[in-house]
């Protein structure tokens with residue numbers, strides 16, 4: 001049987017160079033779970049065009065919220081060609097009833113423990129409308145050998161996973177809703193096996209918080225240290241610096257950069273968050289400690305919380321430059337379905353669109369409390385512009401001297417993206433911001 005696995009793009013007019021993208025792990029997991037004897041083809045539409053008429057028996061599409069409209073369009077096209085389509089991923093998991101209107105079958109949650117059964121049922125004409133295993137055995141997680149698909153991709157980074165689930169349940173995030181509050185683990189020996197089999201030396205751990213369970217994380221770091229790899233990942237800043245041994249083990253095991261969700265530098269807001277420090281002084285101390293370990297910091301910031309006023313952009317950029325942060329993602333608060341923020345804003349009649357294409361962390365889709373949607377949008381673009389100005393890149397370099405090989409290409413990439421983003425917002429102005 002021929003199986004086509006697709007990650008749809010958001011904008012079919014735009015293509016990204018595959019060399020700048022990391023392989024979509026979900027599709028490779030599905031390939032790895034596929035029983036022998038089937039032919040699997042993976043298409044990442046952001047980088048390549050899909051031939052809708054190609055020969056295949058089953059189409060599996062993975063989507064998050066922003067590419068859900070395109071995923072639904074693809075469902076229609078393939079069904080018109082008499083193909084059977086299965087939808088899975090973040091968005092169908094949160095809104096399965098919506099996804100069922102377009103696909104023959106919807107997978108809610110994780111594919112481990114389901115995909116093989118689904119294929120068997122399909123071959124025996126018994127495909128169900130919905131599959132869901134609420135607690136799959138993560139020991140079954142088998143990413144397919146990536147082979148040439150990762151060669152010449154972003155820094156040859158291999159995506160890898162060790163845990164699922166997050167206890168924090170932040171009001172703007174759907175992860176706890178997706179994977180549950182309990183942190184579940186992939187056996188460490190499987191992680192070591194996957195690292196060795198990939199034949200790569202560069203890895204990106206996709207866990208929401210690689211140190212969420214510190215006992216497991218310490219054992220993992222000890223086990224991977226002898227493999228002499230370099231890795232980047234996401235972690236909670238407070239958990240990391242509170243545990244000296246953990247931080248040392250992370251650095252010794254090859255950690256080169258960490259992605260931290262700082263989210264805000266507004267102290268009233270920090271106080272309400274459980275996953276970071278509740279004042280700026282502690283956060284600044286933590287940054288210094290992490291840098292001492294020669295770990296680059298990528299911070300994720302979110303604008304648009306109810307306690308954000310118009311000076312939040314200036315304050316945030318000042319904090320990030322002062323602390324010489326390596327790179328930053330500037331996001332706008334996005335009320336993804338399945339989050340508390342979505343329910344609250346919907347009740348308060350503050351959503352300005354439910355066109356999912358715009359639910360991407362980059363586009364304002366609600367009425368903020370202390371500014372207009374356009375002020376929030378342009379404030380975010382300008383904050384990014386300022387942070388990635390040449391002067392700021394040079395100033396911040398002095399706090400990141402230990403890894404120029406990552407520092408400069410990453411900052412250069414963002415500098416180029418700033419112009420693209422400004423153009424996109426000018427284009428969107430009449431569609432999204434004129435009447436709100």
Ligand code: B12
Nearest residue numbers: 022023024025026060061062064065088089107110111361
């Ligand atoms: C790592 C990550 C990234 C990496 C992706 C690396 C890569 N190429 O693999 C990077 C940093 C590039 C990234 C970028 C973005 N991300 Co991201 N990302 C994540 C993160 C932390 C893990 C995703 C992941 O790969 N997990 C591992 C895989 C194996 O899990 P999975 O995708 O859920 O797949 C499993 C099941 O869902 C299911 N499944 C999935 N697809 C399918 C399909 C079929 C047919 C079937 C049967 C089953 C199935 O089976 C899989 C195995 O069990 C999640 C948070 C999370 N915990 O989910 C956010 C998350 C998915 N990202 C999010 C967002 C918004 C983005 C961006 C839009 C942000 C931005 N503005 O740039 C971009 C979009 C990039 C793009 N073009 O796709 C949001 C999505 C919210 C939403 N409702 O849409 C999340 C949930 C973060 C959050 N807390 O809000 N991301």
Ligand code: SF4
Nearest residue numbers: 166168169170173208
């Ligand atoms: S933002 Fe991070 S810490 Fe908060 S619920 Fe989502 S994954 Fe967990």
